[in-house]
Amino acid sequence: xxxxxxxxxxxxxxxxxxxxxxxxxxxxxxxxxxxxxxxxxxxxxxxxxxxxxxxxxxxxxxxxxxxxxxxxxxxxxxxxxxxxxxxxxxxxxxxxxxxxxxxxxxxxxxxxxxxxxxxxxxxxxxxxxxxxxxxxxxxxxxxxxxxxxxxxxxxxxxxxxxxxxxxxxxxxxxxxxxxxxxxxxxxxxxxxxxxxxxxxxxxxxxxxxxxxxxxxxxxxxxxxxxxxxxxxxxxxxxxxxxxxxxxxxxxxxxxxxxxxxxxxxxxxxxxxxxxxxxxxxxxxxxxxxxxxxxxxxxxxxxx
Numbered sequence: 001x002x003x004x005x006x007x008x009x010x011x012x013x014x015x016x017x018x019x020x021x022x023x024x025x026x027x028x029x030x031x032x033x034x035x036x037x038x039x040x041x042x043x044x045x046x047x048x049x050x051x052x053x054x055x056x057x058x059x060x061x062x063x064x065x066x067x068x069x070x071x072x073x074x075x076x077x078x079x080x081x082x083x084x085x086x087x088x089x090x091x092x093x094x095x096x097x098x099x100x101x102x103x104x105x106x107x108x109x110x111x112x113x114x115x116x117x118x119x120x121x122x123x124x125x126x127x128x129x130x131x132x133x134x135x136x137x138x139x140x141x142x143x144x145x146x147x148x149x150x151x152x153x154x155x156x157x158x159x160x161x162x163x164x165x166x167x168x169x170x171x172x173x174x175x176x177x178x179x180x181x182x183x184x185x186x187x188x189x190x191x192x193x194x195x196x197x198x199x200x201x202x203x204x205x206x207x208x209x210x211x212x213x214x215x216x217x218x219x220x221x222x223x224x225x226x227x228x229x230x231x232x233x234x235x236x237x238x239x240x241x242x243x244x245x246x247x248x249x250x251x252x253x254x255x256x257x258x259x260x261x262x263x264x265x266x267x268x269x270x271x272x273x274x275x276x277x278x279x280x281x282x283x284x285x286x287x288x289x290x291x292x293x294x295x296x297x298x299x300x301x302x303x
Contacts, residue, residue, distance in 0.1 A: 012061040013093030013175035014052075016119075020107045021068075023098045024126055024158065029053050029066045031158045032168065036265065037188055037195050038066050039202035041213075049297070051190055051198070054182050060172040061180045063189075065092060089114065094174050095121035096167075097150075101131050105142050112149060122152045122170060129157035193220040196266055200234055200278070203261035204247070207254065212246060215239040215287060219296060230274045232266065235281050237296075247280050255280070 017025040026038040033053040055062045089095060097111055108123070115121065123143055128136050136155065143153055152170045156163030182189060197218040205213040217237045224231040236247060236258075248255045255278055263276045286292050293299065 008059050009177055010059050010061070010179060011172055011175040012063070012178040012181050014063045014065055014091065015094045015096055015171055015175075016065045016067060016089055016092040017096050017098060018067060018089060018111060018121075019098035020103070023100055023103075025098050026051075026066050028098060028124070028126070028156075028158055029064045031161065032064065032164060033187060035187055035269065037190065037198075037269065039198035039205075041202055041205040049194075051188070051194070053188050054184075054186050055168070056184050057168040057172055060175060061182065061184065062168065062171055062175065063181060064096075089119060092119060093176060094151075094171060095119050096124050096171065097121050098124050098126055099143070101125055101127045101136065101139055101155075105146070108143070108146070112146070117149075120151050120174065121149075122154060122167075122174070123150050124163075124167060125153060125155045126158060128155045129160055129162065193223060195269070196220055196223070196232055196262075197234065199265040199269075200236070200258070200262040200276075202265070203258040204236065206261060207257045208247060212238065212243050215243065216247070217286070217296065228272055230266070230270055230272060231277075232274060233277045233279075235279045237281055237283050237286060239282070239284060239286055241282050244280050244282060 017029060019025055026040045029038050029051075030036045030040065030053070032055050035053075037053060038051050049068070051066045053064045053066070055064060095115065097108060099108055125136075125139065125143070131139075140153060140155070143150075147153075151174055154163050154167045154170060156167060188195070197220050200218040201213075201216075204216055204218075208216075215238060219235045219237060220232065221235055222231075222233040238244060238247060246254065247258070249257075259276050259278050263274050266274045266276065283289075283292065
């Protein structure tokens with residue numbers, strides 16, 4: 001038998017990152033990928049739509065799907081976000097449930113009821129570098145009462161990359177044998193315009209306080225890609241006229257900070273200079289307007 005004709009088995013599949021709001025799902029996905037493509041904020045419910053990252057590990061292709069945090073329904077926009085998370089749970093080969101070490105098992109128990117054993121899952125116990133060994137073992141013990149429900153429990157510390165290798169290997173073992181679903185050179189199947197919009201939204205979350213980030217969105221109007229310079233034109237949508245002055249700031253200081261923050265992230269990802277032009281537009285009550293939400297892409301596929 002000619003050894004050159006043998007092919008090593010490959011595994012490939014979709015892995016949904018699930019957890020409460022602000023659990024650190026986007027941060028974990030960016031860390032595993034080694035690139036910042038998903039927006040990250042310390043504020044809860046920053047992620048609104050599913051996004052993905054394609055991670056190659058040995059001979060396996062793992063497609064991570066970042067999701068909005070599981071939370072109670074409120075506005076129409078929040079309903080979309082919850083539906084996105086629930087749909088991701090049903091559309092994947094494996095779920096990674098992210099549980100910060102400081103959390104009780106309450107959120108996890110809610111997840112178990114929602115999943116109802118439909119999709120196998122791994123628990124990732126994060127931020128273990130923030131507690132003592134005694135507290136770590138105590139928390140692991142509290143999850144072990146559900147050991148018949150999960151495939152594995154992996155303790156990790158994202159900033160120090162503790163547990164990353166164990167996590168990737170455990171995920172790969174639980175994926176189906178399959179040829180690669182995407183080009184191994186790709187980092188994501190997301191559109192560039194969606195990634196850039198996420199960067200601008202992140203800039204708003206990091207530079208504007210109160211409820212404004214939750215009542216704002218970003219539409220990419222146009223991207224002009226040229227050698228040495230990308231030009232991005234975008235509109236920030238807000239709900240109230242009174243919010244416009246806060247977004248722009250005195251003498252334009254606030255929108256300059258937003259633009260600088262987002263532009264630097266765009267330039268780091270693209271590897272070249274970027275020109276970013278931002279406008280602000282008021283769309284009253286947009287977070288509750290089903291027709292408008294559908295128009296700007298907040299619609300579940302089955303609707």
